[in-house]
Amino acid sequence: MAVQLLKERYASEVGTVVLGATKEQGGTRSVSLTVGGEAALPFQHYEGSIPNRPIIAIEVTDVEPNWPEPLKEALGDVIKDPVAWAKKCVDEWGADAIYVKLDGADPDGANRTPEECAKTVKDILAAVGVPLIVVGCGDVEKDHEVMVKVAEETAGEKLLMGVAEQENYKSLVAACLGNGHSVIARSPLDINICKQLNILISEMNMPTDRIVIDPMIAGLGYGIEYGYSIMERGRMGALQGDKMLAMPMICTVGFEAWRAKEAWASEADFPGWGAQKDRGPAWEAMTAAALLQAGANILCMRHPQAVKAVKKNIEQLMETK
Amino acid sequence: MIIIGERINGMFKDIGQAVAERNPKPLQEWAIKQKEGGAHYLDINTGPSCDDRVAGMKWMVEVVQEVSDLPLVLDSTNYDAIEAGLELCKKPAMINSCPAERPKIERVFPMAVKHNAKLIGLTMNEKGIPKNAENRVALAMELVAAADEFGLPMEDLFIDPLILPVNVAQDHVPEVLEAIRQVKFLADPAPKTVLGLSNVSQKSPDRSLLNRTYLAMAAACGLDAAIADANDDALMEIAASTEVLLNQSIYCDSYVKVFRTR
Numbered sequence: 001m002a003v004q005l006l007k008e009r010y011a012s013e014v015g016t017v018v019l020g021a022t023k024e025q026g027g028t029r030s031v032s033l034t035v036g037g038e039a040a041l042p043f044q045h046y047e048g049s050i051p052n053r054p055i056i057a058i059e060v061t062d063v064e065p066n067w068p069e070p071l072k073e074a075l076g077d078v079i080k081d082p083v084a085w086a087k088k089c090v091d092e093w094g095a096d097a098i099y100v101k102l103d104g105a106d107p108d109g110a111n112r113t114p115e116e117c118a119k120t121v122k123d124i125l126a127a128v129g130v131p132l133i134v135v136g137c138g139d140v141e142k143d144h145e146v147m148v149k150v151a152e153e154t155a156g157e158k159l160l161m162g163v164a165e166q167e168n169y170k171s172l173v174a175a176c177l178g179n180g181h182s183v184i185a186r187s188p189l190d191i192n193i194c195k196q197l198n199i200l201i202s203e204m205n206m207p208t209d210r211i212v213i214d215p216m217i218a219g220l221g222y223g224i225e226y227g228y229s230i231m232e233r234g235r236m237g238a239l240q241g242d243k244m245l246a247m248p249m250i251c252t253v254g255f256e257a258w259r260a261k262e263a264w265a266s267e268a269d270f271p272g273w274g275a276q277k278d279r280g281p282a283w284e285a286m287t288a289a290a291l292l293q294a295g296a297n298i299l300c301m302r303h304p305q306a307v308k309a310v311k312k313n314i315e316q317l318m319e320t321k
Numbered sequence: 322m323i324i325i326g327e328r329i330n331g332m333f334k335d336i337g338q339a340v341a342e343r344n345p346k347p348l349q350e351w352a353i354k355q356k357e358g359g360a361h362y363l364d365i366n367t368g369p370s371c372d373d374r375v376a377g378m379k380w381m382v383e384v385v386q387e388v389s390d391l392p393l394v395l396d397s398t399n400y401d402a403i404e405a406g407l408e409l410c411k412k413p414a415m416i417n418s419c420p421a422e423r424p425k426i427e428r429v430f431p432m433a434v435k436h437n438a439k440l441i442g443l444t445m446n447e448k449g450i451p452k453n454a455e456n457r458v459a460l461a462m463e464l465v466a467a468a469d470e471f472g473l474p475m476e477d478l479f480i481d482p483l484i485l486p487v488n489v490a491q492d493h494v495p496e497v498l499e500a501i502r503q504v505k506f507l508a509d510p511a512p513k514t515v516l517g518l519s520n521v522s523q524k525s526p527d528r529s530l531l532n533r534t535y536l537a538m539a540a541a542c543g544l545d546a547a548i549a550d551a552n553d554d555a556l557m558e559i560a561a562s563t564e565v566l567l568n569q570s571i572y573c574d575s576y577v578k579v580f581r582t583r
Contacts (some may be wrong), residue, residue, distance in 0.1 A: 009510075192573050192574075193573075195571055195572075195573035195574040199575050199578070199579065201571060237570070241583075243583065244579060245571060281492060
């Protein structure tokens with residue numbers, strides 16, 4: 001007798017967000033991408049449709065990053081030039097989108113002006129056709145100036161801009177709202193704050209299809225299971241009809257994975273850990289693979305080799321036969 | 322907790338008169354007001370004094386849908402009136418109701434399936450309403466079997482174990498709670514449960530206190546929906562609170578507001 005699979009029936013589905021606007025849509029991108037929309041838990045194709053595959057945004061910083069040497073070596077000289085770097089991400093490493101981090105705005109660092117930051121974003125827009133995700137340096141006051149300027153200068157491009165947090169979301173949301181961009185809503189590994197922040201942002205009349213959740217994650221070995229269970233809980237909520245948890249999710253995989261000693265420590269210090277050039281990207285790829293299973297829709301990554309492995313993983317997971 | 326606004330019912334004098342005169346205003350005002358209160362569905366009942374219930378139901382469904390996008394609960398013992406109403410509903414509706422009586426089951430269950438409607442099944446038959454939980458659950462089982470037989474998804478069947486006024490049939494009140502608990506074990510996935518909540522307080526002086534208290538008690542037993550006064554603010558706040566306290570919806574500081582606007 002044939003075994004009959006018991007299938008879950010879900011009341012609702014994850015919402016969608018469109019990244020990037022083409023010429024017809026009022027922007028200059030050669031492609032716009034839709035993320036989200038799944039009507040079942042990750043890759044459970046037999047229980048509901050998974051219409052859009054997760055995408056990979058490769059991280060580019062506007063000033064040369066202070067990243068571990070082995071990672072910088074793999075990226076090469078382009079890390080000194082964000083435009084060339086972005087181009088290489090798309091042309092050679094297969095980025096679906098570029099994740100631009102404006103670290104140069106940091107008042108304790110290069111302290112670049114909002115105008116300079118906006119110019120960098122516009123130069124990258126001119127060099128590549130994929131959608132852009134743009135986040136500030138993390139200094140609340142400076143980011144306020146920078147992100148407002150960037151939002152205005154790139155009006156209509158449908159950027160995904162971050163990050164809005166519970167104590168500090170109004171100016172970024174207003175800037176995105178007025179210039180046709182979408183917003184990243186970040187909560188500190190807390191499903192209750194995640195939901196509340198989405199409500200607060202919605203109350204400013206931001207449509208839910210222009211909000212992406214950043215649940216905050218941790219890297220493999222450093223508490224990834226906390227992030228995983230928060231994401232899983234959010235997804236269950238979304239599928240059961242909770243509209244304020246139903247936005248697609250973005251995960252800063254590269255940032256978290258490369259903080260782990262296992263990713264960057266040298267072979268001389270830890271001879272038993274294997275070859276450094278494989279270990280780092282493997283750590284990043286494994287972090288990404290776990291988060292895909294938790295429901296991540298946008299992965300922000302760094303190492304080309306890790307990107308290649310995760311792209312293959314996504315391709316296999318999206319096969320329905 | 323699904324709240325079905327009870328107010329558009331010909332049993333209320335203003336609605337009865339409005340239906341008789343075909344005056345849409347009171348119905349439309351209550352449709353808007355109940356949605357503002359946080360109702361998720363609107364009950365529509367022509368009332369006993371309506372001469373032509375088919376025409377009355379059709380008119381009510383149309384005028385309510387002019388001002389409200391909430392799904393409707395078509396409430397009548399006249400199944401032709403329900404069927405006529407179902408054909409006009411823009412969103413999948415709910416049928417209120419069908420007792421555990423074979424001829425009526427054969428009329429109503431296929432109608433629900435055909436119109437993709439949810440269905441309230443009453444735990445009563447030709448002999449009336451049972452006195453205890455056990456016999457209520459036995460009748461619920463007949464309705465569950467009927468859902469299976471006619472292909473109504475189990476999640477679309479709402480069992481109503483029929484609450485009676487506490488000042489008339491006090492011994493029934495805890496039995497209904499027990500019935501709600503047991504109905505959940507009849508199938509997997511379980512059927513849903515619903516109560517005509519305000520009935521518990523008929524002709525008592527402090528009606529809303531009884532309604533509110535009983536809603537919280539029934540929620541703890543697994544109640545999924547209540548036909549109730551959606552404009553009793555405290556009642557709605559209690560309904561919202563039961564959802565987070567029972568871990569049915571994820572907590573956030575604005576949970577009451579979310580409950581009312583979803």
